[in-house]
Amino acid sequence: METTDDKMERRLYSHDLAPLPKEMDVIFKTMPDQVVRPAYTQDVVQIVRKAISTNKPVVPRGAGSWGLGGSVPVKGGITIDMTGMNKIISIDETNLVVTVQAGITWKALADALDAKGLFLPCYPSSAPSATLGGWIGTGGTGIGAYKYGSAGDLIRDLEVVLPTTQIVHTGDKYVPQNGAGPNLNWLFVGSEGTMGIVTEVTFAVLPKPEELRAVSYSFNDIMKFQPALKKLVRSGVAPMHIMFGDKLHFDYLRAIGKHAPEVGLMVTMALTGTKEQVDYEEKTIDNIFTSAGAKKEPKETAEHEWSERNYEFRVRELGVGAIPGEVLVPIDRLNVVLEGTAKLIKQLKMNAPLIGTVADNNTVMLMPYYLTDEHKLVASTAAMGFAKRLGDLAFENGGRPVGLGIFFAGNLAKVRGKEGARLIRSLKEMLDPNGIMNPGKMVETGTRWGISMPAFLMNFGMHMMGSVKRILPRDRIGEKELSKLKK
Numbered sequence: 009m010e011t012t013d014d015k016m017e018r019r020l021y022s023h024d025l026a027p028l029p030k031e032m033d034v035i036f037k038t039m040p041d042q043v044v045r046p047a048y049t050q051d052v053v054q055i056v057r058k059a060i061s062t063n064k065p066v067v068p069r070g071a072g073s074w075g076l077g078g079s080v081p082v083k084g085g086i087t088i089d090m091t092g093m094n095k096i097i098s099i100d101e102t103n104l105v106v107t108v109q110a111g112i113t114w115k116a117l118a119d120a121l122d123a124k125g126l127f128l129p130c131y132p133s134s135a136p137s138a139t140l141g142g143w144i145g146t147g148g149t150g151i152g153a154y155k156y157g158s159a160g161d162l163i164r165d166l167e168v169v170l171p172t173t174q175i176v177h178t179g180d181k182y183v184p185q186n187g188a189g190p191n192l193n194w195l196f197v198g199s200e201g202t203m204g205i206v207t208e209v210t211f212a213v214l215p216k217p218e219e220l221r222a223v224s225y226s227f228n229d230i231m232k233f234q235p236a237l238k239k240l241v242r243s244g245v246a247p248m249h250i251m252f253g254d255k256l257h258f259d260y261l262r263a264i265g266k267h268a269p270e271v272g273l274m275v276t277m278a279l280t281g282t283k284e285q286v287d288y289e290e291k292t293i294d295n296i297f298t299s300a301g302a303k304k305e306p307k308e309t310a311e312h313e314w315s316e317r318n319y320e321f322r323v324r325e326l327g328v329g330a331i332p333g334e335v336l337v338p339i340d341r342l343n344v345v346l347e348g349t350a351k352l353i354k355q356l357k358m359n360a361p362l363i364g365t366v367a368d369n370n371t372v373m374l375m376p377y378y379l380t381d382e383h384k385l386v387a388s389t390a391a392m393g394f395a396k397r398l399g400d401l402a403f404e405n406g407g408r409p410v411g412l413g414i415f416f417a418g419n420l421a422k423v424r425g426k427e428g429a430r431l432i433r434s435l436k437e438m439l440d441p442n443g444i445m446n447p448g449k450m451v452e453t454g455t456r457w458g459i460s461m462p463a464f465l466m467n468f469g470m471h472m473m474g475s476v477k478r479i480l481p482r483d484r485i486g487e488k489e490l491s492k493l494k495k
Contacts, residue, residue, distance in 0.1 A: 009054075010045040010092070018043055021087045026075040036414070036448075037456035038080050040067065040087035047092050049207040052169045056205070059086055059444045060173070067446050068201040070111065070142020073134040076413025078146060078200040082448035083456055090141055093207065096120055103182050105164055107210045110141030115318075117211075127216040129156035133318055141206040146411060147198025149336075149367045151317060155246045155280070156214075158367075160197035167208035168196055171440035181210050195435070200412060201446040203439050217280040220248070222314035223290055224305040225297040226271040230254055230362075233273055234342045236300035241339060241369035243296060245289045247277040250366035251317065257361035260323045267312060269305065276313040320363050321377065333395045334375050337407035342372050348401045349376060356394055373410065417453045 012018070022038040032038065041064065046052045059066045065085030072079055081087060093111035100106065101124060108117055114135035118128040130152035132143045140159075143150070144166075149158045156162065165179035178192035185191040196203055227233055233252065240250075252275045261268035277293065279286045294304060316322075337345045346362075353360045353376070364374045378394055392415060399409035399419065408423050409416060421429040433451045448454020 009047055009051040011042060013042050018087075021069065021072075021089070022080065024072040024074055024077060024079055026077075033456075035455050036080075036082040037084040038082070039084065040081050041084045043087045043089055045089045045092040049167060049169065049175065052088065052205055052207055053173050053175065055086060055088055056169055056171065056173050056444075060442050063442070064444065065447050066171075066205075066444050068141070068145070068205045070139030070145070071113070071134075071137040073132075073138045073142070074146050074411070074413070076411045076416065078411070078413045078446075078449060079142070080414060082414060082454045083458070085444075088205065090139060090205075090207075094139075097208065099124060099126070101126065104213050104215070105181060105210055106213055107165075107181070107208060108140060110144075110206045110209055111139050114138055114140060114143065121213055122216065125216050127214045128152075129162055129212070129214055130159050133320055136318055140209050140211070144197055144206060144209065145199060145201050149365070149373060149410075151249045151251075151278075151365075154250055154366055154368060155248045159211075160194060162212045163193045163197065163209060164212055165210040166193055166196055166206050168204040168206050170204045171442065171445040175207075176204075179210070200450050202436060202450045204445065218282045219280070219286045221279045221286050221290065222276060222310040223279065223293060224274060224276045224310035224313050225293075225302040226269060226274050226305055227300075227302050228272040230273040230346060231343055232301050233275065234339065234346075236297050236302060237339055237342070237366065237372075239296045239300070240293065241366070243292055245292050247289070247293075248280045249278045249317070251276050251313075252364055253320075254362040256359070257323075257363055260361055264323060264325050266322060269309060274305070274313065275302070276310060276317075278314060320375075323361070323377075323379065333378070333398045334373060334410035335398055335402035335407055336367060336371050336373050336410060337402050337405055338370055339366075339372055340370075341405040341407070345374065345401060345405050345407070348405075349374065349398065352394070352397055352401065356397075358394065360394070371407075412450045414449060415453065417450055420451065 018039050021040050021043055044055050046055060056066060065081065065083045067079060067081045067085060067087045069079035069087050069089055071091060090111035093109035094113070094116065095109045096112065096117070097107040097109065099121065104126070106117065106121065114128070114131040117140065118131060118135065121128055130150060132138045132148050132150040135151070144159055144163070147158075147160060163179065164184070165177055165181050168176050168178060170176060178196065179185050185193060196206060252273060255272050258268040258271060258274060275297070279289045281289070298304060335345075349362065358378055360376045360378050362374065362376045364372055367373050376398065395409070399416070402408055403422060409419055412419060420432065424432060436451050452460040454460055
């Protein structure tokens with residue numbers, strides 16, 4: 009077990025994918041007092057025991073590849089860097105389960121399984137760096153979820169160190185949790201590290217499919233996508249993954265010298281199964297999309313887009329931040345939300361490309377991202393105002409934002425209802441009687457002073473940030489590169 013209190017190292021743990029401006033230190037103590045890197049479950053137990061005895065917060069952290077601050081301290085304390093717990097404990101080829109430490113990356117696990125002819129059914133787009141425990145903690149819906157279910161659906165068992173130092177196993181290694189009382193796996197999926205620290209995961213895997221084939225289709229108008237999608241999700245065809253990007257997204261990629269098509273919208277799907285199954289699915293999708301006005305792109309384009317599935321934020325190479333907003337919306341309301349998002353982007357005078365995935369046969373995840381100098385107070389707070397209004401747009405159309413993190417704990421009651429939120433807070437208090445486990449997240453917006461910020465005040469503040477953005481000059485980040493592209 010490694011421990012450091014070096015200031016430069018600790019500063020690296022004061023942010024995630026979307027750094028906060030230094031002015032936020034007035035409200036949050038984002039730099040941990042100490043960083044500890046455990047190697048074994050008993051190391052984690054010792055850390056939690058020390059935190060209880062010294063009354064210090066504990067913040068579990070994977071790779072920090074999320075953007076809502078779930079792994080960023082708000083009261084300092086001890087950050088537990090789980091990336092050292094990256095061992096594969098067993099790969100059971102007979103029962104099709106794998107048991108690993110929670111700090112292993114999804115790509116490392118996928119590569120190990122691939123070498124044995126096995127297949128990881130679901131993983132995040134940030135798989136090269138994201139850890140199993142980190143993405144499970146955010147409850148992510150990622151690559152493969154459309155066909156195989158999310159990571160939470162595929163968990164057999166979690167080993168968790170509770171905030172009271174007890175070690176619990178939440179499931180059975182070989183069989184699902186149906187009919188055995190409440191499914192405890194789901195108590196920790198999406199809990200953002202506030203209920204306990206996941207140290208080991210047993211995950212269901214599959215034999216490698218005979219074929220994995222990528223297909224791509226382009227539209228000249230993003231609004232033509234919804235009718236084709238509605239037919240697809242009711243056709244009985246089940247792609248492994250469906251992802252898409254709009255014109256501005258691909259324009260930016262070309263502006264930084266990447267290979268990218270000139271389209272209004274590009275949709276790429278991965279099909280898995282036997283060759284006969286994949287042939288049938290491709291033919292069915294061809295008919296649905298071409299009849300809706302789409303152009304089928306060459307095989308080489310589809311394969312390139314699939315190879316880029318883990319790198320959707322390459323535009324950060326412009327030297328700016330790419331702060332994503334994420335919302336889930338019903339497919340039937342997709343065009344309404346797309347129109348509302350375009351209006352919102354125009355009102356706030358932003359440059360915001362749009363990417364997304366299809367989460368299941370009724371749900372689209374939209375991820376517009378905002379290019380900004382994320383270290384500047386005005387720019388970054390304006391981005392929060394955009395995220396707040398985008399979330400409101402999703403709520404208005406039967407959807408919701410994705411994640412709570414530091415700033416969106418006020419959405420808990422909106423998503424779960426007042427009584428549901430009260431139950432979650434009660435569970436948190438029961439599991440964490442000392443209040444040490446990642447405090448200031450999910451159930452409250454905490455501050456460095458130990459005072460919780462009321463949800464209405466935080467929501468009002470972020471709404472006002474959006475109002476401020478409306479009167480600021482238009483964003484110019486990236487426009488120089490786009491203008492060179494036009495020449």
